[in-house]
Amino acid sequence: MSKTTLGFIFSGMAYLLIGVVMGVLFLFLPGTQRLANVHAHLNLVGFVIFLIFGIGYHILPRFKGRPLFSERLAWWQFWVSNIGLIGLVIFMGIGAFQPSNGLRYVAATFGALLMLGVVLFVYNMLRTLVPPARR
Numbered sequence: 001m002s003k004t005t006l007g008f009i010f011s012g013m014a015y016l017l018i019g020v021v022m023g024v025l026f027l028f029l030p031g032t033q034r035l036a037n038v039h040a041h042l043n044l045v046g047f048v049i050f051l052i053f054g055i056g057y058h059i060l061p062r063f064k065g066r067p068l069f070s071e072r073l074a075w076w077q078f079w080v081s082n083i084g085l086i087g088l089v090i091f092m093g094i095g096a097f098q099p100s101n102g103l104r105y106v107a108a109t110f111g112a113l114l115m116l117g118v119v120l121f122v123y124n125m126l127r128t129l130v131p132p133a134r135r
């Protein structure tokens with residue numbers, strides 16, 4: 001298993017733990033539901049999507065019978081996506097209590113990094129799964 005796959009699986013489990021603890025706290029501490037957007041992205045992007053990235057990197061090239069196009073690009077994608085998600089949830093979270101245009105732009109910048117991570121994953125997978133045209 002590559003370090004990218006392990007990285008996505010472990011970081012995904014960490015986001016899930018934080019996400020479900022937040023969900024329970026929402027029910028104990030009224031008012032904290034304002035952070036539902038943080039909880040939603042930690043669970044859905046941090047766990048669901050990141051786990052799919054990790055397992056996808058391991059299993060999809062094997063289904064195709066070809067090595068992953070670029071392990072180096074996958075490792076970059078791991079960092080870009082994690083930094084993007086962490087920044088997005090931190091600044092979306094602060095913005096839920098103190099809305100400001102400044103915070104929104106910072107959150108958007110991290111969101112764009114997360115989006116870049118998605119693009120890198122799709123590119124790496126397409127280069128792996130779609131064979132080059134024969135000349």
Ligand code: HEM
Nearest residue numbers: 019020021022023024026027033036037039040043044048
């Ligand atoms: C122990 C587990 C969990 C608890 C106790 C919990 C609890 C909550 C609570 C209290 C809210 C706020 C609802 C409101 O707006 O008042 C919420 C929102 C949400 N949760 Fe969870 N949750 C849990 C796990 C999950 C998981 C695993 C996912 C996704 C895989 C998830 C996805 C969402 C989403 C998307 C929202 C936002 C829904 C909206 O747009 O209002 N939750 N959750």
Ligand code: HEM
Nearest residue numbers: 036037040041044045048049088092110111112114115116
């Ligand atoms: C680049 C990636 C993404 C960015 C920048 C992003 C950003 C956002 C923003 C700004 C909101 C509105 C939050 C608010 O009203 O406070 C939102 C809502 C939501 N997003 Fe995302 N999102 C991304 C990816 C995803 C993905 C991949 C999923 C699901 C797998 C998802 C699920 C949701 C859900 C369920 C909501 C409504 C949750 C709520 O506010 O209660 N997002 N997203």
